[in-house]
Amino acid sequence: MSGARRAKTPKGQDRRQQIVDAAAEMLRVGGPGVVSHRSVARQVGCSLSAMTYYFSGLEDLLEEAGRINIARWARRAEGVAESLELGEKVSDRAAIVDHILAATLPVDEILLGHYQQLVAAGASDPVSRAYRTGRDRLNAALSRVLDSCQVDCEPALVIGLVDGAAVSALSEGRDVRATATTLLEMMLDKLEAMKSAARP
Numbered sequence: 472m473s474g475a476r477r478a479k480t481p482k483g484q485d486r487r488q489q490i491v492d493a494a495a496e497m498l499r500v501g502g503p504g505v506v507s508h509r510s511v512a513r514q515v516g517c518s519l520s521a522m523t524y525y526f527s528g529l530e531d532l533l534e535e536a537g538r539i540n541i542a543r544w545a546r547r548a549e550g551v552a553e554s555l556e557l558g559e560k561v562s563d564r565a566a567i568v569d570h571i572l573a574a575t576l577p578v579d580e581i582l583l584g585h586y587q588q589l590v591a592a593g594a595s596d597p598v599s600r601a602y603r604t605g606r607d608r609l610n611a612a613l614s615r616v617l618d619s620c621q622v623d624c625e626p627a628l629v630i631g632l633v634d635g636a637a638v639s640a641l642s643e644g645r646d647v648r649a650t651a652t653t654l655l656e657m658m659l660d661k662l663e664a665m666k667s668a669a670r671p
Contacts, residue, residue, distance in 0.1 A: 486517065500581075541608070542608070629658075
Protein backbone atom coordinates (compact mmCIF):
# COMPACT_ATOMS: atom_id res chain seq x y z
CA MET A 472 0.00 0.00 0.00
CA SER A 473 1.37 3.40 -0.97
CA GLY A 474 2.51 4.68 2.41
CA ALA A 475 -0.69 3.76 4.22
CA ARG A 476 -0.71 1.91 7.50
CA ARG A 477 -2.06 -1.60 7.44
CA ALA A 478 -4.89 -2.28 9.86
CA LYS A 479 -3.67 -4.72 12.51
CA THR A 480 -6.98 -6.06 13.85
CA PRO A 481 -10.14 -7.39 12.18
CA LYS A 482 -12.02 -4.38 13.54
CA GLY A 483 -9.38 -2.06 12.11
CA GLN A 484 -9.50 -3.86 8.76
CA ASP A 485 -13.28 -3.51 8.66
CA ARG A 486 -13.11 0.19 9.49
CA ARG A 487 -10.45 0.80 6.84
CA GLN A 488 -12.55 -1.04 4.23
CA GLN A 489 -15.61 1.01 5.17
CA ILE A 490 -13.61 4.16 4.54
CA VAL A 491 -12.34 2.97 1.14
CA ASP A 492 -15.81 1.79 0.08
CA ALA A 493 -17.37 5.11 1.07
CA ALA A 494 -14.71 7.03 -0.83
CA ALA A 495 -15.24 4.81 -3.90
CA GLU A 496 -18.99 5.43 -3.83
CA MET A 497 -18.50 9.18 -3.48
CA LEU A 498 -16.02 9.08 -6.35
CA ARG A 499 -18.52 7.22 -8.56
CA VAL A 500 -21.32 9.67 -7.76
CA GLY A 501 -19.52 13.00 -7.74
CA GLY A 502 -15.99 12.58 -9.03
CA PRO A 503 -12.69 13.17 -7.23
CA GLY A 504 -13.61 16.71 -6.23
CA VAL A 505 -16.17 15.58 -3.66
CA VAL A 506 -13.78 13.19 -1.89
CA SER A 507 -11.95 14.66 1.09
CA HIS A 508 -10.87 13.29 4.45
CA ARG A 509 -13.61 15.32 6.10
CA SER A 510 -16.43 14.32 3.70
CA VAL A 511 -15.53 10.62 3.87
CA ALA A 512 -15.20 10.70 7.66
CA ARG A 513 -18.67 12.28 7.85
CA GLN A 514 -20.07 9.61 5.52
CA VAL A 515 -18.57 6.74 7.52
CA GLY A 516 -19.08 8.28 10.92
CA CYS A 517 -15.46 8.17 12.00
CA SER A 518 -12.95 10.73 13.22
CA LEU A 519 -10.50 12.64 11.04
CA SER A 520 -7.71 11.02 13.02
CA ALA A 521 -8.86 7.60 11.75
CA MET A 522 -8.52 8.88 8.19
CA THR A 523 -4.97 10.03 8.72
CA TYR A 524 -4.11 6.84 10.60
CA TYR A 525 -5.14 4.49 7.79
CA PHE A 526 -4.08 6.63 4.82
CA SER A 527 -0.91 8.58 4.25
CA GLY A 528 -2.86 11.33 2.52
CA LEU A 529 -5.84 12.09 0.31
CA GLU A 530 -4.03 10.83 -2.81
CA ASP A 531 -3.56 7.44 -1.13
CA LEU A 532 -7.28 7.23 -0.35
CA LEU A 533 -8.29 8.34 -3.85
CA GLU A 534 -6.07 5.77 -5.52
CA GLU A 535 -7.51 2.94 -3.43
CA ALA A 536 -11.04 4.18 -4.13
CA GLY A 537 -10.21 4.23 -7.84
CA ARG A 538 -8.99 0.64 -7.65
CA ILE A 539 -12.27 -0.38 -6.02
CA ASN A 540 -14.24 1.20 -8.86
CA ILE A 541 -12.29 -0.19 -11.81
CA ALA A 542 -12.37 -3.64 -10.18
CA ARG A 543 -16.15 -3.28 -9.80
CA TRP A 544 -16.54 -2.58 -13.53
CA ALA A 545 -14.17 -5.41 -14.44
CA ARG A 546 -16.13 -7.86 -12.25
CA ARG A 547 -19.32 -6.89 -14.09
CA ALA A 548 -17.71 -7.81 -17.43
CA GLU A 549 -16.21 -10.98 -15.93
CA GLY A 550 -19.67 -12.05 -14.78
CA VAL A 551 -21.01 -11.69 -18.33
CA ALA A 552 -18.01 -13.62 -19.68
CA GLU A 553 -18.48 -16.46 -17.21
CA SER A 554 -22.17 -16.84 -18.01
CA LEU A 555 -21.40 -16.96 -21.73
CA GLU A 556 -18.59 -19.46 -21.31
CA LEU A 557 -20.90 -21.81 -19.45
CA GLY A 558 -23.40 -21.78 -22.32
CA GLU A 559 -23.35 -22.13 -26.07
CA LYS A 560 -21.68 -19.65 -28.41
CA VAL A 561 -23.93 -16.69 -29.16
CA SER A 562 -24.57 -15.79 -32.79
CA ASP A 563 -27.84 -13.83 -32.70
CA ARG A 564 -26.98 -10.16 -33.27
CA ALA A 565 -29.46 -8.75 -30.78
CA ALA A 566 -28.14 -11.11 -28.09
CA ILE A 567 -24.54 -10.19 -28.93
CA VAL A 568 -25.33 -6.49 -28.52
CA ASP A 569 -27.14 -7.16 -25.22
CA HIS A 570 -24.15 -9.07 -23.84
CA ILE A 571 -21.68 -6.38 -24.90
CA LEU A 572 -23.79 -3.68 -23.27
CA ALA A 573 -24.18 -5.77 -20.12
CA ALA A 574 -20.38 -5.93 -19.92
CA THR A 575 -19.72 -2.26 -20.66
CA LEU A 576 -22.61 -0.14 -19.37
CA PRO A 577 -23.30 0.13 -15.63
CA VAL A 578 -26.87 -0.67 -14.65
CA ASP A 579 -26.52 0.23 -10.97
CA GLU A 580 -25.17 3.76 -11.47
CA ILE A 581 -26.67 6.94 -12.91
CA LEU A 582 -25.09 7.08 -16.36
CA LEU A 583 -24.67 10.86 -16.42
CA GLY A 584 -22.84 10.75 -13.09
CA HIS A 585 -20.78 7.76 -14.25
CA TYR A 586 -19.44 9.55 -17.29
CA GLN A 587 -19.02 12.88 -15.53
CA GLN A 588 -16.80 11.26 -12.91
CA LEU A 589 -14.81 9.41 -15.59
CA VAL A 590 -14.00 12.71 -17.28
CA ALA A 591 -13.25 14.36 -13.93
CA ALA A 592 -10.90 11.48 -13.04
CA GLY A 593 -8.43 12.84 -15.58
CA ALA A 594 -7.80 15.82 -13.31
CA SER A 595 -6.83 13.54 -10.41
CA ASP A 596 -3.50 11.75 -10.82
CA PRO A 597 -4.21 8.99 -8.25
CA VAL A 598 -7.65 8.19 -9.68
CA SER A 599 -6.53 8.23 -13.32
CA ARG A 600 -3.56 6.05 -12.33
CA ALA A 601 -5.87 3.52 -10.67
CA TYR A 602 -8.26 3.48 -13.63
CA ARG A 603 -5.39 3.14 -16.10
CA THR A 604 -3.81 0.30 -14.12
CA GLY A 605 -7.09 -1.61 -13.85
CA ARG A 606 -7.97 -1.19 -17.52
CA ASP A 607 -6.14 -4.39 -18.53
CA ARG A 608 -8.44 -6.49 -16.35
CA LEU A 609 -11.52 -4.85 -17.87
CA ASN A 610 -10.19 -5.33 -21.41
CA ALA A 611 -9.39 -8.98 -20.70
CA ALA A 612 -12.92 -9.62 -19.43
CA LEU A 613 -14.51 -7.95 -22.44
CA SER A 614 -12.19 -9.92 -24.74
CA ARG A 615 -13.69 -13.11 -23.27
CA VAL A 616 -17.19 -11.77 -23.95
CA LEU A 617 -16.30 -10.94 -27.56
CA ASP A 618 -14.69 -14.36 -28.07
CA SER A 619 -17.82 -16.10 -26.78
CA CYS A 620 -19.93 -13.96 -29.12
CA GLN A 621 -17.54 -14.65 -32.02
CA VAL A 622 -16.86 -10.95 -32.52
CA ASP A 623 -13.38 -10.32 -33.91
CA CYS A 624 -12.68 -6.86 -32.50
CA GLU A 625 -10.31 -5.36 -29.96
CA PRO A 626 -12.00 -4.77 -26.58
CA ALA A 627 -10.55 -1.26 -26.32
CA LEU A 628 -12.31 -0.31 -29.58
CA VAL A 629 -15.63 -1.66 -28.33
CA ILE A 630 -15.31 0.18 -25.01
CA GLY A 631 -14.42 3.35 -26.91
CA LEU A 632 -17.48 2.93 -29.12
CA VAL A 633 -19.86 2.37 -26.19
CA ASP A 634 -18.38 5.20 -24.14
CA GLY A 635 -18.47 7.54 -27.14
CA ALA A 636 -22.08 6.63 -27.82
CA ALA A 637 -22.95 7.26 -24.18
CA VAL A 638 -21.30 10.68 -24.03
CA SER A 639 -22.86 11.67 -27.36
CA ALA A 640 -26.32 10.55 -26.24
CA LEU A 641 -26.05 12.23 -22.84
CA SER A 642 -24.91 15.51 -24.38
CA GLU A 643 -27.79 15.49 -26.89
CA GLY A 644 -30.58 14.22 -24.65
CA ARG A 645 -30.88 10.85 -26.37
CA ASP A 646 -31.24 7.36 -24.89
CA VAL A 647 -27.80 5.95 -24.11
CA ARG A 648 -28.64 2.29 -24.59
CA ALA A 649 -30.47 2.88 -27.88
CA THR A 650 -27.60 4.99 -29.23
CA ALA A 651 -24.98 2.43 -28.22
CA THR A 652 -27.10 -0.37 -29.69
CA THR A 653 -27.29 1.39 -33.07
CA LEU A 654 -23.52 1.92 -33.21
CA LEU A 655 -22.75 -1.64 -32.12
CA GLU A 656 -25.06 -2.98 -34.81
CA MET A 657 -23.25 -0.81 -37.38
CA MET A 658 -19.93 -2.19 -36.13
CA LEU A 659 -21.15 -5.77 -36.40
CA ASP A 660 -22.42 -5.10 -39.95
CA LYS A 661 -18.98 -3.74 -40.92
CA LEU A 662 -17.19 -6.72 -39.40
CA GLU A 663 -19.49 -9.14 -41.21
CA ALA A 664 -18.95 -7.32 -44.52
CA MET A 665 -15.18 -7.46 -44.04
CA LYS A 666 -15.38 -11.17 -43.21
CA SER A 667 -17.50 -11.84 -46.30
CA ALA A 668 -15.12 -9.90 -48.53
CA ALA A 669 -12.16 -11.91 -47.22
CA ARG A 670 -13.77 -15.25 -48.06
CA PRO A 671 -12.48 -16.88 -51.29
